[in-house]
Amino acid sequence: MKVKLISRSTDEFTRERSQDLQRVFRNYDPNLRPQEKAVEYVRALNAAKLDKIFARPFIGAMDGHTDAISCMTKNPNYLKGVFSGSMDGDIRLWDIACRRTVCRFPGHQGPVKGLAASTDGRILVSCGHDCMVRLWNVPAPSILEFDDSSDDTPKPLVEYTGKYAYRGADHQWGGNLFATAGAQLDIWDHNRSQPVNSFEWGVDTVVSVRFNPGEPTLLATSGSDRSIAVYDLRMSTPVKKIIMQKVWGKLYSDRLDGVIPRVAMYTSLALSEFKLLSKVGKQQHTKTNAICWNPLEAVNFTAANEDCNCYSFDARKLSEAKCVHQDHVSAVMDIDYSPTGREFVTGSYDRTVRIFPFDGGHSREIYHTKRMQRVFCVKFSCDATYVISGSDDMNLRLWKAKASEQLGVLLPREQKKHEYHEAVKNRYKHLPEVKRIVRHRHLPKAVYKAKDLRRTMTEAERRRKERKRAHSGPSSVHEEPLRKRRIIKEIEKAEE
Amino acid sequence: MFTPDGCCFVVPVQQYTLADEHGAVLRLQFLRNHFLLASINKFGQLHYQDVTMGEMIANYRTGLGRTDVMQVNPYNGVVGLGHSSGTVTMWKPTSPNPLVKMLCHHGPLTALAFHPNGHLMATAGMERKIKLWDLRKFEVFQTLPGHAKSLDFSQKGLLAASTGSFVQVLRDSSGSQNYDWYMRHSMAKGYQIRKVSFRPYEDVLGIGHSMGWSSILIPGSGEPNFDSWVANPYETPKQRREKEVRSLLDKLPPESIMLDPKKIGTVRPPRKKDKPTQKEREEEMEAAVAAVKNKEFKKKTKGRNKPSKRAKKKQEIVEIAKRPFVEQKMKDDEELSRKKRQRISQEEAELPKSLQRFVKKKTA
Known part of the structure; x- marks a missing residue:
């Protein structure tokens, strides 16, 4: 009988030459790895802590503007190019890799409120309070590399004069049209001096406009009458719109600035109650400041609202929001989707930038610095790695989209390690200790207090409603979810 | 090693x-x-x-x-x-x-x-x-x-x-x-x-x-x-x-x-809310009584401030403080005896008539 014994020769288990990789043998027997779960848990905990240690999202500030930055747009054809417009009429093109201005477009007299670049990245559209729409030729990227101090300031390609101040602009995807928002919605062609189409619905100003990335003829606008409307250029009339509720709130002076008192929205009251409150209260609009379509699910868009929330809608069913994203403590000024469509960034009047998952009710990240003032515009970079914010303090700021991400070229081993850390963190994210570390964010004191106050107010409101329901007849008080509560009505144009 | x-x-x-x-x-x-x-x-x-x-x-x-x-x-x-x-x-x-x-x-x-x-x-x-x-x-x-x-x-x-x-x-x-x-x-x-x-x-x-x-x-x-x-x-x-x-x-x-090291990372089943023990309940009652016992009374007008009346009043407060605990205890006892009666009747029903008198009357 032959008896088998373990005998190993060193040659089989070690490398032959010193240039070779070390040999690796695997055996997945659980008996060899006792207490595997505990080890994994400790690794998840360490990964969460390391994440906190490496969370340095702020890359740098880009200064140069001499007034607050009012609008931004990215060059869809060139990753490093970002245009910004400021309140004093200055438009700049930035190279975000070098973090410097490469080109300036002078001409506007008042604030520039709308900037849009064509999909091929050649034409820049700007409009502002000086009732002018200007089209600019964007210098080619190859010139930008060498052009240091641009002495030859570009002249606008064409200038069109309108009748009213413009509030926003957007360019069609892959087409020749662009839209401007003002007292009415105008659709322009590059080669025509007059708008090819104008829409008017109601009497109020259109505040923002955004073309659908999937369907080039579809666009969404928001108005100062708290409305969100969807237009189709193939029809001569708008398609539908919703009007959001007026909300009455107690006035409390915003400790963030101490100058402009903001209104904290917290409740909707009946008319009689309004009369009572009107002495101490102030009307608060649930106006939508900006809109952004989800680039991957092009039927959905998210609206940045004055009432501190963002509302995600399905354009086919506006009667109810798909999701309410709440975390900001002051008006949300701008919103932009990541090109992956999985998350979006918002900038707010409370001096913070937040990143939300597209289907999550709360933000996953908050960015702030001591020097950053009111954020008026934010953009996700076209590679979903960076976030750019423009604020009242005349600076553009560049942030990482993932706070603790390691930038630069990663070795395969590093890549593997990051993936492993991500996986264990995800696996144990529901455990209290890991959750606590992952969720913790340092907030500025003012935001922290405002958040606390808001929580108290919503809690009080909830209790009040609960008592009301308890003391009224069964099913006589109907509680609507927050997704529906703010929406008064949905209007189809055909109905009118 | x-x-x-x-x-x-x-x-x-x-x-x-x-x-x-x-x-x-x-x-x-x-x-x-x-x-x-x-x-x-x-x-x-x-x-x-x-x-x-x-x-x-x-x-x-x-x-x-x-x-x-x-x-x-x-x-x-x-x-x-x-x-x-x-x-x-x-x-x-x-x-x-x-x-x-x-x-x-x-x-x-x-x-x-x-x-x-x-x-x-x-x-x-x-x-x-x-x-x-x-x-x-x-x-x-x-x-x-x-x-x-x-x-x-x-x-x-x-x-x-x-x-x-x-x-x-x-x-x-x-x-x-x-x-x-x-x-x-x-x-x-x-x-x-x-x-x-x-x-x-x-x-x-x-x-x-x-x-x-x-x-x-x-x-x-x-x-x-x-x-x-x-x-x-x-x-x-x-x-x-x-x-x-x-x-x-x-x-x-x-x-x-x-x-069991596999328990790490799993959800703990909710614990049964345990009732206070007899001793804890007694301590609680004593604490409640002690809190009211040393209460100072207002000086009443002449004739209404008799020591007997004050003693009576004091006794009354103690009774009031004790009442919820006593009531709770009575309720619990009642529940217990009801359960006991239920158990006995159940056991009796299972046995033939001649053996029914041997069913233990004590609680388990």
């Missing part, structure tokens, strides 16, 4: 110990995932020391006398101790009481060993018995005759038992938890074997005896396929250094030692 990086080892010597806190150590064990050194000393005290920081984690009195039978369960890091009373106790560093206390033999324990998968324990007693226990049910599943001064499980589940100058190896050949004799070996006469231990990843059994150290080949005892990331017999110094750092980063906290 070797520490996990294999470069240093610890020997318990009576005169000199790693730290004075351990006392006169009889047996040492090392928990490699936790970097804990566990020791049992002459007075039956169990010590846990963190070897990375040198900090004493725990010091518990077993209260079961002197013993040198100690083994770590590799599956969950629980330390098993065998005592002269025939009991086996299992310990973790975060509790002063043993997790498990089981009577295994009618007489002193001589040896103890755990299977690498953690579900099997072998014990040997002075009464010429080797018992194999299923640790999932805490039940003996096989009893074999024979003395054993030392026991050890190999990676593949072979069990070596030594007594005097003989070594026997048992094997579960059928895979149905039925151990039988596999190999036996006898040393030269007069050699007293103190300790047998399998070599991991090799088919070798090391034997420590009164004249030194020998090794014999036991086919099928070691794990033939090693994992480079767990233990690599051919690792380079660089790999060893890296592994040391990595294992220190993965050092487990002492709280992760528990009987």
Whole structure:
């Protein structure tokens, strides 16, 4: 009988030459790895802590503007190019890799409120309070590399004069049209001096406009009458719109600035109650400041609202929001989707930038610095790695989209390690200790207090409603979810 | 005994110990995932020391006398101790009481060993018995005759038992938890074997005896396929250094030692809300009474401030303070008696009429 014994020769288990990789043998027997779960848990905990240690999202500030930055747009054809417009009429093109201005477009007299670049990245559209729409030729990227101090300031390609101040602009995807928002919605062609189409619905100003990335003829606008409307250029009339509720709130002076008192929205009251409150209260609009379509699910868009929330809608069913994203403590000024469509960034009047998952009710990240003032515009970079914010303090700021991400070229081993850390963190994210570390964010004191106050107010409101329901007849008080509560009505144009 | 990086080892010597806190150590064990050194000393005290920081984690009195039978369960890091009373106790560093206390033999324990998968324990007693226990049910599943001064499980589940100058190896050949004799070996006469231990990843059994150290080949005892990331017999110094750092980063906290290590990361079922005990309820009532007893009364007008009236008033408040507790107690008693009546009537119904009068009237 032959008896088998373990005998190993060193040659089989070690490398032959010193240039070779070390040999690796695997055996997945659980008996060899006792207490595997505990080890994994400790690794998840360490990964969460390391994440906190490496969370340095702020890359740098880009200064140069001499007034607050009012609008931004990215060059869809060139990753490093970002245009910004400021309140004093200055438009700049930035190279975000070098973090410097490469080109300036002078001409506007008042604030520039709308900037849009064509999909091929050649034409820049700007409009502002000086009732002018200007089209600019964007210098080619190859010139930008060498052009240091641009002495030859570009002249606008064409200038069109309108009748009213413009509030926003957007360019069609892959087409020749662009839209401007003002007292009415105008659709322009590059080669025509007059708008090819104008829409008017109601009497109020259109505040923002955004073309659908999937369907080039579809666009969404928001108005100062708290409305969100969807237009189709193939029809001569708008398609539908919703009007959001007026909300009455107690006035409390915003400790963030101490100058402009903001209104904290917290409740909707009946008319009689309004009369009572009107002495101490102030009307608060649930106006939508900006809109952004989800680039991957092009039927959905998210609206940045004055009432501190963002509302995600399905354009086919506006009667109810798909999701309410709440975390900001002051008006949300701008919103932009990541090109992956999985998350979006918002900038707010409370001096913070937040990143939300597209289907999550709360933000996953908050960015702030001591020097950053009111954020008026934010953009996700076209590679979903960076976030750019423009604020009242005349600076553009560049942030990482993932706070603790390691930038630069990663070795395969590093890549593997990051993936492993991500996986264990995800696996144990529901455990209290890991959750606590992952969720913790340092907030500025003012935001922290405002958040606390808001929580108290919503809690009080909830209790009040609960008592009301308890003391009224069964099913006589109907509680609507927050997704529906703010929406008064949905209007189809055909109905009118 | 070797520490996990294999470069240093610890020997318990009576005169000199790693730290004075351990006392006169009889047996040492090392928990490699936790970097804990566990020791049992002459007075039956169990010590846990963190070897990375040198900090004493725990010091518990077993209260079961002197013993040198100690083994770590590799599956969950629980330390098993065998005592002269025939009991086996299992310990973790975060509790002063043993997790498990089981009577295994009618007489002193001589040896103890755990299977690498953690579900099997072998014990040997002075009464010429080797018992194999299923640790999932805490039940003996096989009893074999024979003395054993030392026991050890190999990676593949072979069990070596030594007594005097003989070594026997048992094997579960059928895979149905039925151990039988596999190999036996006898040393030269007069050699007293103190300790047998399998070599991991090799088919070798090391034997420590009164004249030194020998090794014999036991086919099928070691794990033939090693994992480079767990233990690599051919690792380079660089790999060893890296592994040391990595294992220190993965050092487990002492709280992760528990009987069922798979519980980590799962959701704890909600605990039943426990009612206050009789004593607690009484204390609560006394506190409530004491709070009102010393209350000062307002001075009333003449005639209404009589001592008798005040005494009466005082009594009244005490009664009022007591009332909710008394009411609660009455309610509970009623509930209890109702349940009792229900039980009796149920039991009575099950029995024939002639036996019904023997139903116990006491509550369970």
